[in-house]
Structure formats: C-alpha cells, structure tokens
Amino acid sequence: MSQRIADTVTGSSGTCNGYPHTTQQNGVRLIGKEPWWKSAVFYQVYPASFKDSNGDGWGDIPGLISELDYLVNLGVDCVWLSPVFDSPQKDMGYDVSDYQAIYPPYGTVEDVETLTRQCHERGMKLILDLVVNHTSVEHAWFKESRSSKDNPKRDWYIWKPARYDSQGQRLAPTNWRGYFACPTWTWDETTQEYYLHLYASDQPDLNWENDECREAIYQDTMRFWLDKGVDGFRIDTVNKYSKRTEYADAPVTDPRWESQPAPEMWCNGPRIHEFIHEMNRKALAPYGAVSVGELSNMAGPSDVLPYVSAAAQELDMVFEFSMIRLGTGGGFGPKYIYQPYALSRLKSHVAQFQTFIEGTDGWTTVFCENHDNGRAVNRFGNVSTPELWATSAKTLALWQATLTGTLFLYQGQEIGMVNMPRDWGIDEYKDVESQNFHGDAVRSGDKQRLADTMHGLQILGRDHARLPFQWDGQAKNAGFTTSDHPWMRVHDEFPKINVRKQSGDPESVLEFWKKALRLRKQHADVFVFGAFRHLEEQDEKRYVYMKECNVPVAEHGATSTGKKRALVVMNWSEQVQKQVDVLHLLDCGEEQARLLVTTAAAERPGRLGEDLQAWEGRVYVNF
Numbered sequence: 001m002s003q004r005i006a007d008t009v010t011g012s013s014g015t016c017n018g019y020p021h022t023t024q025q026n027g028v029r030l031i032g033k034e035p036w037w038k039s040a041v042f043y044q045v046y047p048a049s050f051k052d053s054n055g056d057g058w059g060d061i062p063g064l065i066s067e068l069d070y071l072v073n074l075g076v077d078c079v080w081l082s083p084v085f086d087s088p089q090k091d092m093g094y095d096v097s098d099y100q101a102i103y104p105p106y107g108t109v110e111d112v113e114t115l116t117r118q119c120h121e122r123g124m125k126l127i128l129d130l131v132v133n134h135t136s137v138e139h140a141w142f143k144e145s146r147s148s149k150d151n152p153k154r155d156w157y158i159w160k161p162a163r164y165d166s167q168g169q170r171l172a173p174t175n176w177r178g179y180f181a182c183p184t185w186t187w188d189e190t191t192q193e194y195y196l197h198l199y200a201s202d203q204p205d206l207n208w209e210n211d212e213c214r215e216a217i218y219q220d221t222m223r224f225w226l227d228k229g230v231d232g233f234r235i236d237t238v239n240k241y242s243k244r245t246e247y248a249d250a251p252v253t254d255p256r257w258e259s260q261p262a263p264e265m266w267c268n269g270p271r272i273h274e275f276i277h278e279m280n281r282k283a284l285a286p287y288g289a290v291s292v293g294e295l296s297n298m299a300g301p302s303d304v305l306p307y308v309s310a311a312a313q314e315l316d317m318v319f320e321f322s323m324i325r326l327g328t329g330g331g332f333g334p335k336y337i338y339q340p341y342a343l344s345r346l347k348s349h350v351a352q353f354q355t356f357i358e359g360t361d362g363w364t365t366v367f368c369e370n371h372d373n374g375r376a377v378n379r380f381g382n383v384s385t386p387e388l389w390a391t392s393a394k395t396l397a398l399w400q401a402t403l404t405g406t407l408f409l410y411q412g413q414e415i416g417m418v419n420m421p422r423d424w425g426i427d428e429y430k431d432v433e434s435q436n437f438h439g440d441a442v443r444s445g446d447k448q449r450l451a452d453t454m455h456g457l458q459i460l461g462r463d464h465a466r467l468p469f470q471w472d473g474q475a476k477n478a479g480f481t482t483s484d485h486p487w488m489r490v491h492d493e494f495p496k497i498n499v500r501k502q503s504g505d506p507e508s509v510l511e512f513w514k515k516a517l518r519l520r521k522q523h524a525d526v527f528v529f530g531a532f533r534h535l536e537e538q539d540e541k542r543y544v545y546m547k548e549c550n551v552p553v554a555e556h557g558a559t560s561t562g563k564k565r566a567l568v569v570m571n572w573s574e575q576v577q578k579q580v581d582v583l584h585l586l587d588c589g590e591e592q593a594r595l596l597v598t599t600a601a602a603e604r605p606g607r608l609g610e611d612l613q614a615w616e617g618r619v620y621v622n623f
C-alpha cells in the first residue's frame with residue numbers, strides 16, 4: 001500500500017533539507033523529485049471525538065487504530081493526531097502537563113507506538129500535535145518555575161513585576177489582551193509577580209529566549225517522539241515563540257476594553273526565524289521529520305514566505321488563516337460578532353495563498369476546516385435543504401481537491417458533517433473560548449451583544465467540529481461510543497449524515513471525496529502542483545479558476561512543451577448560473593475538451609454549454 005503515494009511521487013521523505021530547490025526541467029516539474037508530503041492527503045483526527053473503544057465516552061487511540069482502514073480507503077496518506085498528551089484538558093489537550101505521557105482516557109505511550117506501526121504498515125504516516133508555545137500550569141517545569149524567584153527554571157516562563165498606578169493600584173506589566181477573551185497576564189501570589197499567557201491563564205508561555213528551556217523543549221517533546229518513529233509534527237502557534245522583549249503597552253485601539261489587542265508585540269517577534277531555524281536544525285531535520293506550523297496574524301504572503309522557503313530551512317508548510325477567519329470579527333475582541341463577507345473576498349484570499357509560491361522555493365497548504373472552526377458546509381456551503389447540503393459539500397470537496405498545495409482534511413468533512421443545531425443552548429458548548437466569549441457577553445448586560453455572540457457561536461464556534469464523529473446512523477451515539485454519556489452531545493442529524501449511509505452510494509459526499517482525491521493524485525501535476533489562474537474574480541456567484549502546468553509533448557520525433565489545463569467551474573449560489581465559455585478558456589477544440597468530474601448526479605453530467613445548477617461544480621480538462 002505504500003505504493004499509493006509513490007504512484008505520483010517517488011521522492012524520499014524529510015524536511016526541506018536535502019531536497020533540490022529546483023525540480024524543473026525545461027519548464028516541466030519533476031514530480032518524482034518532490035518530497036512525499038507535497039502530494040500527500042493529510043487527515044486531522046480530533047481524538048476525543050473520533051472513536052471510543054472502551055465505552056467511557058471519550059474517543060481513544062485504540063478506537064482510531066480500529067478505523068485506520070477507513071482512512072486508507074478514503075485516500076489518506078498521513079494522519080495528524082491532535083494532542084493526546086497528559087493534560088488537565090482546560091483547552092482540550094492544548095495545555096500539556098507531561099509531553100511524554102498520554103492522557104489516560106486516550107490510552108498509553110505503547111498505544112501511540114502501535115498506532116505509528118499500524119499507520120506505517122498501511123503505507124500511511126503519522127504526525128503529532130506539538131504544543132510548545134506554552135505548557136499547562138500543571139507541567140512540572142511551571143510548578144518549579146512558580147515555586148520561587150531563584151528556582152533554576154524561573155526563567156523558563158515569562159515573569160514580570162507589577163506596575164502600580166497613582167493610587168497604588170496594582171496593574172499588569174502591559175495592557176495586552178490575549179485569546180479567549182482574557183488579558184495576557186495572571187498574578188501569582190507565591191512570588192508576587194505576573195506570568196504571561198497568550199491563551200488561558202492555565203497555559204503559561206514558555207520563554208524561548210532561555211537556551212536551556214529551548215533545548216529541553218527539543219529533547220523532551222520532539223526528539224522523544226521522533227525516536228519512537230512518528231513522522232513529524234503539526235506545530236501549534238509557531239510564530240509566537242519570540243516576543244518583543246521591551247514589553248511595552250499596545251496602542252489603545254479599543255477603549256471599551258481594559259486590555260488591548262497586541263499581536264505585533266508577541267507574533268513574528270525579532271528572533272522568531274532564528275528559533276524556528278534552530279528547532280529545525282537541532283530537532284526536526286536530523287530525523288527527516290515533516291513540519292506544518294500554525295501561522296496567525298500575518299500581514300501578507302511576503303511575511304509568510306520566509307517561514308516556508310526551502311532555503312530558509314524552517315518549516316515545510318504552514319497554515320495561513322486569512323481565509324478561515326472570514327466571518328469573524330477579528331481574533332481578540334468581537335471575534336464572535338459575525339461579519340458577513342462577499343464571495344470575492346474569499347476568492348481573493350485563496351488566490352493570494354495559491355499564487356504566492358510561484359517562482360519561489362516555498363510551498364502552500366489547502367484546508368477549510370479544523371478543530372478551531374465551524375463546519376465548512378455551514379460557513380461556505382449551503383445547508384438549507386438536504387439536496388443543497390449534499391451538492392454544496394461536494395462542490396467544496398471539488399474546490400479543495402483541485403487547489404495547489406498540500407491538502408488537509410478534517411474528520412467528518414468527508415461526510416459533510418454540519419454545525420450543531422441552532423436550538424442547542426450554550427450548555428452544549430464546551431470550549432473554553434466559546435464559554436469565555438459568551439460569559440463576557442452575559443456580564444456586559446447588553447442583550448443585543450449576547451444575541452449577536454450566540455449567533456456568531458452558532459456559525460463559527462470551535463465546538464461544532466468537536467462533536468462526535470458520525471459512523472453509523474443505526475447505532476447508539478452514531479457508533480462513536482457505547483457510553484450513555486459521550487463527552488459531547490451527538491448531533492441529532494446523525495441518522496441522515498453518517499459513514500455507513502454514504503459508503504458505496506455513488507452520489508454521496510463521501511464517495512465524491514474519494515473520487516476527487518483519486519483524481520487529485522492521478523493528475524497531481526496540475527491539481528497539486530499546477531499554477532492557479534483566477535478567472536472572474538469579482539463574480540459573487542460563480543467561482544471559476546484555471547489550473548495549468550507544462551507537460552512534455554512529443555511531435556515529429558522532437559519534444560516540446562505543452563499546457564495541461566483543468567478548468568474549475570463552480571456555482572456558489574442557490575440560483576442557476578450561466579455556463580462559461582469552456583472551449584475559449586481551455587483554448588482547445590470540442591474534441592479535446594472533456595468533463596473530468598461533476599458534482600451533479602451521474603445521469604445528468606454537465607455538457608459543455610449547459611447552465612450550472614444550484615451549487616453545482618464541474619472540472620473540464622484538455623487532456
């Protein structure tokens with residue numbers, strides 16, 4: 001089975017180190033020389049909600065192992081497992097108390113070893129989630145650090161004295177606001193200082209300025225797991241390790257709040273590239289580990305490129321967030337006050353991060369879901385009727401599968417899982433961020449703000465993607481767990497949306513994803529690696545683009561270079577849309593153009609000139 005990737009890509013595994021920066025010959029890309037992770041399909045597993053094997057209501061590693069064949073069958077090449085390390089679970093494991101132990105409800109270290117082996121036996125790879133911007137307050141390092149000012153690990157976290165105002169009132173060292181609707185500083189009684197945390201107060205930031213601390217991070221987290229055979233990491237909040245060290249107040253941009261958004265103070269700081277390069281050199285590259293880092297608050301592509309340029313030897317890939325943040329009111333204040341946006345804005349973000357790598361040695365990623373966002377079909381598709389739900393979920397699949405870069409799928413996306421029903425109350429939202437934003441709105445006493453926040457949470461809340469996976473419409477709890485108490489409520493719609501119902505049904509979202517992924521791999525030159533050309537950027541209903549690449553053409557005994565083209569035409573609306581001029585755009589005759597795939601039912605394949613039905617998507621090719 002390991003041949004699946006090798007069908008299209010025969011490069012050896014590893015980070016950017018060791019790969020040629022130029023993999024082109026006469027303008028034709030030599031895909032065989034590209035690293036495996038570029039054309040691989042990654043699949044994110046959120047372990048608490050994937051599959052419970054022991055009936056305690058929490059998903060676990062043995063449960064995941066039992067479904068690996070499902071992932072192979074889907075076309076997955078690499079599993080990304082969200083954090084399973086020991087943790088008090090204040091932020092669902094993104095608050096690690098021991099990097100070398102597994103949270104018992106998930107299993108054991110041996111289970112991770114078995115999982116690694118079982119993935120490898122099936123030709124898949126496994127990456128873990130590396131959370132090293134911060135630890136839990138329960139981590140031994142932090143317990144030591146907070147115990148006294150002269151503890152050897154004091155400087156492993158960021159401690160600062162209080163400020164005092166003219167009335168002698170104690171103030172935090174800066175006015176910064178973090179995520180989760182809280183300030184970034186918490187007062188610690190024991191040593192009478194504040195510690196920094198960009199996220200919850202249970203998640204103190206590690207001090208990457210400290211050499212010993214960095215070395216401990218490399219040794220205890222990365223090398224420990226790479227020695228056990230995992231293939232790399234998704235790296236949490238990777239551009240926040242270097243803070244600006246003057247610790248100055250941020251400008252007051254939102255006078256209604258005591259603390260102010262300050263990402264420029266702690267994102268992309270002065271030593272960030274040095275730290276990431278060192279991390280790669282000392283801990284990742286020696287193992288040929290693959291890395292994908294989470295990059296938020298970026299001004300634009302020119303700031304992203306230095307992180308992913310192969311020559312820089314920092315990260316293989318990053319998640320850039322401008323598209324996924326659409327609809328939010330920004331990260332720090334009114335995040336959940338929903339902001340409608342035009343399709344042309346989405347298109348422009350996508351185009352920007354499709355094309356920025358052209359002519360460079362960088363790489364990009366493709367994703368529209370993860371565990372921090374509402375479901376894509378609710379946000380970008382249409383769930384108003386069962387028909388539109390299915391066809392828009394398929395069109396979103398078509399969109400993702402035809403874009404350039406490494407594709408990341410999130411569990412449940414492949415069956416079109418949807419947000420929790422709107423009539424579920426705030427008690428069903430378990431996430432610290434949802435609870436904090438909602439709590440703030442309640443405390444404000446402002447009824448409109450509360451209603452708006454709830455509306456925003458219903459679309460964007462992180463909880464939607466964390467609902468139990470829907471395996472089986474006829475089983476208790478959708479087949480996720482036999483427990484009477486799943487950790488999160490199972491979606492009411494599971495009898496309609498589940499793997500069992502969709503498996504083998506050629507019209508289903510699941511089977512469409514499988515087909516789309518097969519085509520993506522079969523034509524990796526144009527879909528994974530091709531150049532992206534935006535068409536109709538301003539159209540608010542149709543979404544049309546061209547993918548193309550150079551191919552060698554043998555003619556009269558000589559070889560020249562021709563263009564392989566794929567035209568993606570999608571209707572992102574409920575109304576019928578006029579068809580585009582396919583032959584003109586593909587620049588070929590009728591005999592050469594062909595419909596490669598359509599989201600429409602098999603008996604009604606879209607002909608060249610036929611209008612696009614609501615939410616229909618098609619790909620035409622000239623090969």
Ligand code: TEU
Nearest residue numbers: 091094131179180199236237296331372
């Ligand atoms: O998220 C980092 C982050 O800053 C955001 O992208 C995230 O979407 C959040 O909603 C902020 O408002 C990562 C993890 O993916 C997330 O689950 C964790 O909560 C966070 O780091 C802290 O570790």
